[in-house]
Amino acid sequence: xxxxxxxxxxxxxxxxxxxxxxxxxxxxxxxxxxxxxxxxxxxxxxxxxxxxxxxxxxxxxxxxxxxxxxxxxxxxxxxxxxxxxxxxxxxxxxxxxxxxxxxxxxxxxxxxxxxxxxxxxxxxxxxxxxxxxxxxxxxxxxxxxxxxxxxxxxxxxxxxxxxxxxxxxxxxxxxxxxxxxxxxxxxxxxxxxxxxxxxxxxxxxxxxxxxxxxxxxxxxxxxxxxxxxxxxxxxxxxxxxxxxxxxxxxxxxxxxxxxxxxxxxxxxxxxxxxxxxxxxxxxxxxxxxxxxxxxxxxxxxxxxxxxxxxxxxxxxxxxxxxxxxxxxxxxxxxxxxxxxxxxxxxxxxxxxxxxxxxxxxxxxxxxxxxxxxxxxxxxxxxxxxxxxxxxxxxxxxxxxxxxxxxxxxxxxxxxxx
Amino acid sequence: xxxxxxxxxxxxxxxxxxxxxxxxxxxxxxxxxxxxxxxxxxxxxxxxxxxxxxxxxxxxxxxxxxxxxxxxxxxxxxxxxxxxxxxxxxxxxxxxxxxxxxxxxxxxxxxxxxxxxxxxxxxxxxxxxxxxxxxxxxxxxxxxxxxxxxxxxxxxxxxxxxxxx
Numbered sequence: 001x002x003x004x005x006x007x008x009x010x011x012x013x014x015x016x017x018x019x020x021x022x023x024x025x026x027x028x029x030x031x032x033x034x035x036x037x038x039x040x041x042x043x044x045x046x047x048x049x050x051x052x053x054x055x056x057x058x059x060x061x062x063x064x065x066x067x068x069x070x071x072x073x074x075x076x077x078x079x080x081x082x083x084x085x086x087x088x089x090x091x092x093x094x095x096x097x098x099x100x101x102x103x104x105x106x107x108x109x110x111x112x113x114x115x116x117x118x119x120x121x122x123x124x125x126x127x128x129x130x131x132x133x134x135x136x137x138x139x140x141x142x143x144x145x146x147x148x149x150x151x152x153x154x155x156x157x158x159x160x161x162x163x164x165x166x167x168x169x170x171x172x173x174x175x176x177x178x179x180x181x182x183x184x185x186x187x188x189x190x191x192x193x194x195x196x197x198x199x200x201x202x203x204x205x206x207x208x209x210x211x212x213x214x215x216x217x218x219x220x221x222x223x224x225x226x227x228x229x230x231x232x233x234x235x236x237x238x239x240x241x242x243x244x245x246x247x248x249x250x251x252x253x254x255x256x257x258x259x260x261x262x263x264x265x266x267x268x269x270x271x272x273x274x275x276x277x278x279x280x281x282x283x284x285x286x287x288x289x290x291x292x293x294x295x296x297x298x299x300x301x302x303x304x305x306x307x308x309x310x311x312x313x314x315x316x317x318x319x320x321x322x323x324x325x326x327x328x329x330x331x332x333x334x335x336x337x338x339x340x341x342x343x344x345x346x347x348x349x350x351x352x353x354x355x356x357x358x359x360x361x362x363x364x365x366x367x368x369x370x371x372x373x374x375x376x377x378x379x380x381x382x383x384x385x386x387x388x389x390x391x392x393x394x395x396x397x398x399x400x401x402x403x404x405x406x407x408x409x410x411x412x413x414x415x416x417x
Numbered sequence: 418x419x420x421x422x423x424x425x426x427x428x429x430x431x432x433x434x435x436x437x438x439x440x441x442x443x444x445x446x447x448x449x450x451x452x453x454x455x456x457x458x459x460x461x462x463x464x465x466x467x468x469x470x471x472x473x474x475x476x477x478x479x480x481x482x483x484x485x486x487x488x489x490x491x492x493x494x495x496x497x498x499x500x501x502x503x504x505x506x507x508x509x510x511x512x513x514x515x516x517x518x519x520x521x522x523x524x525x526x527x528x529x530x531x532x533x534x535x536x537x538x539x540x541x542x543x544x545x546x547x548x549x550x551x552x553x554x555x556x557x558x559x560x561x562x563x564x565x566x567x568x569x570x571x572x573x574x575x576x577x578x579x580x581x582x
Contacts (some may be wrong), residue, residue, distance in 0.1 A: 087503045087542040125487040126543055126553060128560035161435045166446060167486035169541065183445035183471070185484045201440050242546065244505040250547035286504055286542075320505050320546075334504040338541055344484075 006230075006238045007214050008254045010098035019140045022101040028146050030217045031108045036152050041067075043113040047216065049224035051236035056081055056172070056209030057284060057316040059304045062216075068196035069114045070204040077205040078111045078119040079181070079195075080213055083165055083172040085124055086285035087338060088318035091240040092210035094252050096123075096130045099214065100137055104160065106213030108147070109220060111158050114206050118159050122177050125166040134162050169342035173390050174207040176344065187346040188390040209316075211240055231257035235303035243269045245321035246276065258306070262298040265321055272323045280322040280407070283307055284315020286335040287395035289402035290328065293321075311402065328407035329414050332399050333361040339396035350393025353384040357400060369415050378404055421452060421466045429470060441471050445481055449488050457557045458489045486540070487555065494529040494536035496578055497555040498571070502539050505546035514550035515539060517568045522575070535575055 004012050009025075016022045023029075034043055048063030069076055080103070084092040095103055111119045123131045138160050141147040149157045168186045170176045175189035178200050199205020215237065219227045228236040235257040241264050244250045248270030255264065261281060265271070272278050281297065282288035289312040291297050300306050307314040322331060340354040360377040363369040381397040388394045404411055422429055428451060429444075436443035448470065452463035464478040471478075482488045500515045515526060519537055522530055529536040545551040548564035552571070563574065 084544045085542060088505045088546050089542075090544040090546050093544045124544070125485070126560060126562075129562070132559075163435075163443075164446065164450065165485070166449070166488055167540075168484065180446070181443055182440065183442035183481065185481060201437060244546035245508045250509075252547070318546075320508070322508070326508065331504065334507055338503055341541055 005254050006218055007095060007102075007211060007240055008098065008252065009102060016102070017098055017100055017137075019101055019137065019144065026221070027101055027217075028105055028108075028141075028144075030221045031105050031112070031146065032152055034109050034112055034220060035154055035156050040113050040115055043109065043220065046220055046224050047113070050215075050219045050227040051224070051231075051234075052212065052215055052219060052227065053235070053237075053304065054209055055211035055215075055239065055316065057086070057287070059314070062208065062212055065196060065208070066110065066114050066206055068194070069206060070197045071115075073197070073204050074115075075118070075203055076114050076116040077200040077203055078107060078114060078116045079174075079177065079200060079205055079207045080107050080119065080121040081172060081174065081177060081207055081209045082121055082123040082127065082130075083169075083177060084127075084210070085169040085172050085342075086287060086316055086318055087335070088244050088282065088285035088320045089242050089316050090244075091242050091252050091316075093127065093130065094240075095210055095214050096127070096134065100134060102217055103210055103214045104134075104137065104141065106216040107160060108158055109216050110206060110208060110213055111160075112156060114204075116206070117157050118161070120181055120200070121160065121162045122171070122181060123162060123164055124171070125164055128164065131162050131164050138162070168344070169338075170344040170390075170392055173392065176390070177207065178205065185344070187344045188392075190389075232301065232303050232305070234305050239302075239317050241302065242316075242318045243321070244318070245282075246273045246278075246323040246325070247271065247321045248273060255302075257303040258301040260299050260301055261293075261319070264302065264319060265298070269321070272321065276323040276325060278321060279324050279326065280328065280331075282312075282320040282322070282399065283317065284313050285318035285320065286338050287315060287391075287398060288312055288320070289398045290322075290331075290406055292406050312398075327414070328403045328410040329361065329364050332403045333358075333365045335399045336361045336396065339392065343392060343396075347387075347389035347393065349384045349387040350389065350396065353380055353388075353393060354396055356380050357396070361400075364411065364414055367414055367416070371412070371415050374404060374411050374415060419466045419469055421448070421455060421463065422470055424455070425451060442473060445471060445473075445478065446485075449478075449482060453488065454557050458492045460490075487560075495534050495556065496575075497536045497538055498552050498575075499538045499540040499543075499555060500526075500550070500552040501541070501543045501545070503542040503546075505542070506549040506551060509549040511550045514566065514568060518571055521568060521572055532579075534578060 052062045053059045171180045171186040176186040180186040195205040253268045278293040281291040336357045340358040381400045432447045464475040468475040550566045551564045
């Protein structure tokens with residue numbers, strides 16, 4: 001029996017991107033129930049027991065994050081992270097287009113749970129069309145009495161606004177995002193203090209990814225136990241796996257956490273283009289370490305605990321598949337160019353490190369380098385580790401170092417002498 | 418005279434109303450989109466006008482314009498074709514797509530066609546990795562995605578722009 005989708009529900013119920021159709025399947029009844037019959041901390045408890053973890057990449061327990069919100073400092077804000085910019089990640093976009101009201105209901109429930117009366121949805125600038133659709137849908141919620149003042153006859157009021165970015169990967173970092181909403185350069189803040197104590201406009205703020213929030217309505221409706229029936233004990237629930245690269249059927253696949261790589265790539269993805277041998281996997285987009293795609297790796301469950309055993313991370317589950325037509329020196333040249341372009345310039349290790357890694361990988365890929373250059377590249381990357389201001393710089397070296405270590409032959413073949 | 422404020426009084430107010438009254442600067446990014454729509458790019462005059470609306474200096478406005486890639490402080494082609502050549506797309510032939518598209522138009526990436534109609538640019542991931550080759554078209558009015566593209570399709574699209582008066 002095929003299980004129903006929890007997140008990509010538009011695949012089972014087409015046209016739920018219209019409010020009346022979403023309400024036909026119970027949409028916004030959970031929000032009503034929450035506001036009229038539950039205390040905020042009861043909502044947080046359910047989310048905590050569901051084991052839901054942040055789906056943007058960091059995997060932080062969602063309920064715990066909500067519980068951290070400073071109760072002595074008001075007002076509170078919720079910010080939904082729809083900046084989806086990690087190369088290989090395209091899940092939030094499908095949710096926002098196909099199942100936008102479940103996402104908005106998740107924003108509304110999260111806002112109630114943390115006592116926020118205003119929420120901002122931060123969309124990357126490229127999602128211009130989606131932002132306009134979302135504005136129209138938010139207006140429909142106001143007209144339907146599901147947003148605005150004194151909701152359902154209670155004292156609770158909620159307003160949701162969109163804020164459009166303008167092309168900067170770094171704004172997906174939560175504190176850079178807050179800076180960007182404040183009309184500043186999207187550069188990260190020093191943490192701590194973390195957003196739940198000092199966030200948007202200096203007020204306690206919860207920043208959650210689109211996919212994370214879209215889980216929330218059904219978790220409240222059906223209960224933590226139901227949610228825990230998917231996935232593994234430590235990584236409960238479902239996850240959207242974005243499959244891209246050299247596979248026959250790239251796309252989004254919503255599967256229980258703990259599904260093995262092999263099933264995603266060969267069963268759902270149809271295997272490798274022209275049936276070539278698989279070579280490497282990046283599980284967390286361009287920020288990934290390179291996994292050598294041997295049999296034990298392919299049989300590894302995709303969850304937060306198992307992927308690290310391969311010297312990698314699950315991250316946002318953006319699975320980029322690489323086959324034997326690809327040389328790894330070329331691949332890291334691509335990822336390094338990306339990080340060099342997106343480095344915000346705030347800290348020297350990242351700004352200078354990505355710059356020099358770019359020049360070194362350019363030279364290697366052009367066949368003009370010696371092995372000394374590869375050693376120098378390793379040295380630059382290693383010296384960045386632990387010294388960058390935020391995760392952008394820290395993750396820019398993952399593919400570089402794991403690539404040289406695990407696919408040394410590709411580099412040896414490319415260099416002279 | 419503040420053209421933006423006078424010509425778009427209601428829209429400026431709607432934008433300001435999205436943020437707390439003491440956090441006016443938050444309106445900067447949406448106002449920059451408004452200015453780009455009005456002027457085609459973000460001119461010095463636009464930066465001054467926005468600075469005036471938000472009580473910040475034109476230099477502060479300029480620093481934000483310079484930080485974000487979708488704001489442009491120089492005019493370019495009426496249509497900016499922005500092709501994703503990031504890793505997942507490159508694994509599916511986007512670099513070759515960009516090369517052929519540019520050859521068809523007789524320009525290099527980053528350049529504008531002689532008639533001033535089309536600029537082709539390389540951009541980072543657009544969150545459409547399963548539908549490569551993909552590009553977005555940015556005009557002063559907004560952004561539209563074009564997915565699963567071929568060079569023939571793209572050239573057909575460009576010809577529809579050429580035939581517009």
